Structure formats: structure tokens, C-alpha cells
Amino acid sequence: MSESALYIVATPIGNLEDFTPRGIKTLSSVALIAAEDTRHSARLMAHFDIKTPMIAVHDHNERQQGQKIINSLAQGDSVALISDAGTPLISDPGFVIVREVRAAGYRVVPVPGCCAMVAALSAAGIASDRFAFEGFVPSKSQQRLNYYENLAAESRSLIFYESPHRIEASLEAIVTAFGADRPIVIAREITKTFETFLSGSAEEVLHQVQADHNQRKGEFVVIVQGAPQADASLLDADATRVLDILLEELSVKQASALASKITGVKKKVLYQAALEKKVD
Ligand code: SAM
Numbered sequence: 567m568s569e570s571a572l573y574i575v576a577t578p579i580g581n582l583e584d585f586t587p588r589g590i591k592t593l594s595s596v597a598l599i600a601a602e603d604t605r606h607s608a609r610l611m612a613h614f615d616i617k618t619p620m621i622a623v624h625d626h627n628e629r630q631q632g633q634k635i636i637n638s639l640a641q642g643d644s645v646a647l648i649s650d651a652g653t654p655l656i657s658d659p660g661f662v663i664v665r666e667v668r669a670a671g672y673r674v675v676p677v678p679g680c681c682a683m684v685a686a687l688s689a690a691g692i693a694s695d696r697f698a699f700e701g702f703v704p705s706k707s708q709q710r711l712n713y714y715e716n717l718a719a720e721s722r723s724l725i726f727y728e729s730p731h732r733i734e735a736s737l738e739a740i741v742t743a744f745g746a747d748r749p750i751v752i753a754r755e756i757t758k759t760f761e762t763f764l765s766g767s768a769e770e771v772l773h774q775v776q777a778d779h780n781q782r783k784g785e786f787v788v789i790v791q792g793a794p795q796a797d798a799s800l801l802d803a804d805a806t807r808v809l810d811i812l813l814e815e816l817s818v819k820q821a822s823a824l825a826s827k828i829t830g831v832k833k834k835v836l837y838q839a840a841l842e843k844k845v846d
Contacts, residue, residue, distance in 0.1 A: 569645050570639045570642050570643055570645075570672065570673075571639070571644050571645075571673035571674065572639065572644070572645050572646075572647060572663070572664070572667045572672060572673070572674045572675070573592045573596060573644065573645070573646040573661065573663065573675050573676075573677050574646075574647050574649070574653075574654050574674065574675070574676045574677065575589050575592050575647065575654070575677040575679070576589060576652060576653040576654070576677065576678055576679030576680050576681065577607075577610060577648050577649070577650075577651060577652065577679065578610075578652075578679075578757065579590065579651045579652045579653075579680045579681075579685065579756060579757055579785075580653065580755065580756060580757035580758035580761075581678070581757035581758065582613055582614075582666070582677050584679065584680050584757060585610075585614065585679065585701075585753070586677070586678075586679045586790055588677055589679055590614050590616070591811065592646055592677050593611070593616045593618060593646050593648070594613070594614075594616050594618065594643040595618075596618055596643070596646045597618070597619075597638060597643035597644060597645065597646070598618065598619055598620070598622070598635070598638055598645045598663045599611075599616075599618050599619070599620045599646045599647075599648060599795040600621050600622075600623040600631060600635060600645060600646070600647045600648070600663070601620045601621070601623065601648050601652055601653075602622070602623060602624055602626070602648070602650050602658060602659055603622065603623060603735040604620045604621070604622050606650050607648060607650070608643070608771075609618075609757060610773075617780070618646075620635065620684040621665070623647065623659055623660070623663065624628070624659055625659050627649045627763065628659055628660075628662040628663055629662060629666075630679070631663065632662060632663040632667065633666075633667040635647075635663060635667060636666065636667060636672070637697060639667065639670070639672045639846075641666075641771065644796060645651075646677075647660050647663060647824070648665075651680070651682075652680050652682050652820055653677075653678070653679070653681040653763075654680050654804075656683070656699075656701075657701040657702055657727050660716075661750040661799070664808050665843070666688060667729055668779065670816075670830075674829060679779050679784045680757070680822055682756055682787050683692075683699050683725045683727070683787055684784070685750070685753070685757070686725065686753035686787035686789060687723070687725060687788075687789060688755060689753070690763065690765070690789050691720065691751065691765065692749065692789050692791050693723050693791065693792065694723065696721075696722040696723065696732050696751070697722050697724070697725055697792075698717075698720065698722045698723070698724055698725070699725045700717070700726050700751055701726070702726070702727050702728070703726055703728070703736065704728075705732065705735065706747075707735060707837060708741065710735075710736065710739050711739045711742060711743060714740060714743035714744065715743045716742050717743070717744075717790075718743050718744050718745075718793065719793050720792055720793060721792040721793050721795045722730060722756035722792045723789060723790070723791060723792050724789065724790040724792065725787060725789050726787070726788040726789075726844060727786070727788075728771065728786040728787075728788050729786070730782055730783055730785070730786070731787075733752070733775060733782055733786050734772075734775055734776060734782055736788065737750075737752075737768065737775055737788075738770050738772060738774040739778075740788070740790060741768045741772055742767050744768055744790055744793075745767070745768070747766070747767045747768070748755060748767065748768045748769060748790060748791060748793075749761050749766070749767060749768075749787065749790075749791040750765070750768045750771050750789060750790045750791065751763060751765040751771075751789045752763065752764050752765075752771055752775070752786055752787070752788050753783065753787040753788075753789070754783075754784050754785065754786050755785060756785075756787070757784075758784070760780070761783060762781065762782070764781065768790075778833040780809055795838070797835070797838075800835065800838070801835065802831075803834065804822075804829060805825065805828060805831045805845040808825045808828050808829055808840070809821060809836055809839060809840060809843070810823070810843070811826045811839055812825055813843060813844070814823055818837065818844055819843055821836075821840055822837040822840045824834035825840075829834060829840050
């Protein structure tokens with residue numbers, strides 16, 4: 567390796583055959599590997615016969631270890647950052663280090679590979695053109711419910727990470743917040759022996775998970791289909807007339823709010839229609 571750099575290396579999320587040749591080569595050739603959990607990663611290193619020394623980097627020592635990494639880079643050495651599985655920084659440590667290494671003027675190079683949310687979305691059969699990755703949701707039940715409720719009107723597909731001991735309660739909260747009929751997919755143990763994709767309405771998936779304790783084991787990605795977008799073409803003539811008159815005097819926001827009060831049509835539908843009229 568010519569110029570020293572920090573390499574952000576994605577590792578497998580289950581199936582070791584998913585480790586890329588470039589990822590293996592990078593870990594073998596750097597001077598130091600910063601790993602989330604060195605004991606956990608020791609198995610990966612043994613499997614691929616990688617002998618590079620490791621240091622531990624986790625949420626509580628990122629700043630301090632960042633300085634060690636910068637010192638290595640300053641000596642002309644290259645360093646790799648890995649997490650326990652998948653892509654570092656994606657619901658994993660590393661952001662502070664990447665920011666500080668960049669600020670210190672060194673190259674940061676991605677070595678891409680597995681990422682559970684991308685793998686889940688790629689095979690879920692849920693719209694993948696626009697999505698929001700939310701990572702882990704709050705663990706306390708009321709906070710989690712509020713969190714989901716705030717996302718209920720989001721039209722992009724929503725992606726969450728969930729743990730086995732919370733999956734059932736989390737699905738119950740999804741049914742409450744997004745409605746029993748909202749289509750969802752849960753992707754379990756991706757790339758591993760018991761890989762399973764369950765899909766259907768939120769209520770159907772919850773029942774499948776409740777009925778079979780095996781479906782509560784392992785690691786999960788939960789994908790919730792986005793809320794249907796308001797269809798402005800559904801406005802009737804009366805609502806359109808009211809909106810047109812109000813738009814002559816008021817902003818899009820004010821006109822759609824007032825038109826909603828007058829006509830009883832949903833504010834979101836009127837807002838969308840008002841936006842389209844302004845563009846026309
Ligand atoms: N950095 C990782 C990535 O790129 O996906 C994610 C790390 S995060 C600490 C771990 C969470 O990712 C798990 O709790 C689970 O929600 C999800 N996950 C990781 N591996 C998975 C797999 N094989 N199948 C399903 N979900 C997985």
C-alpha cells in the first residue's frame with residue numbers, strides 16, 4: 567500500500583464466503599486493525615489466516631483510539647476499521663474516528679461489502695427507490711410506540727434493526743402505530759442457515775412470529791412499507807373550488823389547512839393538490 571490510509575472494511579454478516587477478496591487483502595496488508603470486539607473478530611482472522619495485530623474500538627473509547635490510529639497514520643502505516651459484522655458505522659462504532667481521521671488530513675477509503683439493511687431491502691419485495699434507514703428503535707415500550715407513531719405518515723420504505731428479545735413487542739407496536747394492514751417484511755438471519763423472510767400485513771407477520779418461537783430467534787431487519795401518498799387527483803369539484811379561491815389569498819400551507827376545515831378533506835391531500843397547482 568502506497569500512501570497511508572484508514573480503510574473502512576465491511577465483513578460478513580453470517581456467511582463467511584461473502585467476505586470480498588479486497589476486504590481480506592486489506593486486512594492482511596495493513597499494520598493495524600481497529601476492531602469493535604477483538605475476541606469476536608479473532609475467529610474471522612483465524613478463518614482467513616490474517617495475522618495483523620488488533621486494537622479494540624467501541625463506543626466508549628472511540629476518541630482515545632482515534633488518536634492512536636492517527637499516530638499510526640502519521641508514521642506512514644495504514645489501518646483498517648472493522649465492526650463485529652457488516653459495514654462499520656452502520657448502527658456500529660466508527661463515525662467519530664472517521665471524522666477525526668479526515669479532519670487530521672488522512673485518506674479514508676471504503677472497502678464495501680455486506681450490510682444487513684441493504685441485503686434485506688434487496689430481497690424483501692418492498693419499494694426500494696426511496697427508503698429511510700432508522701437503525702435500532704428505542705428499547706422502552708412507550709418510547710418505541712411514540713417513535714413508530716411519528717413515522718406512520720412517512721411515504722418512504724422504513725428499515726429498522728431489531729433484536730430477538732424485542733421482536734414480538736416491536737411488531738405489536740408496529741401494528742398499533744402503522745395499522746394492522748400495513749405491509750411489512752421481516753428478514754431474519756440473512757446469509758445464515760435459518761435465513762427467513764416473512765411478509766404480509768403487519769398483523770399477519772406478528773401472528774406468524776407469535777405462533778412459532780423459532781421465528782423469534784436470531785437477528786432481524788424489519789421493513790415497513792411507506793404510507794400511501796395522498797392522491798391529489800381524488801379531489802372533488804367542491805374541494806378544488808374552495809382550494810382555488812383560498813390559494814388566491816393564502817400560502818399553500820394556510821390554504822390547505824383552511825380548505826380541510828371547510829370541506830372535511832384530509833389536509834395532506836389538499837396540501838399536495840395545492841403544491842401541484844402552484845407548480846402548474
Ligand atoms: N453494521 C451492521 C450492518 O452493516 O448491517 C449492523 C450492526 S448492528 C450492531 C446489528 C444488527 O444488524 C442486528 O441486531 C440486526 O438487526 C442486523 N443484522 C446484522 N446481521 C444480520 C443478519 N445476518 N440477518 C438479519 N439482521 C442482521
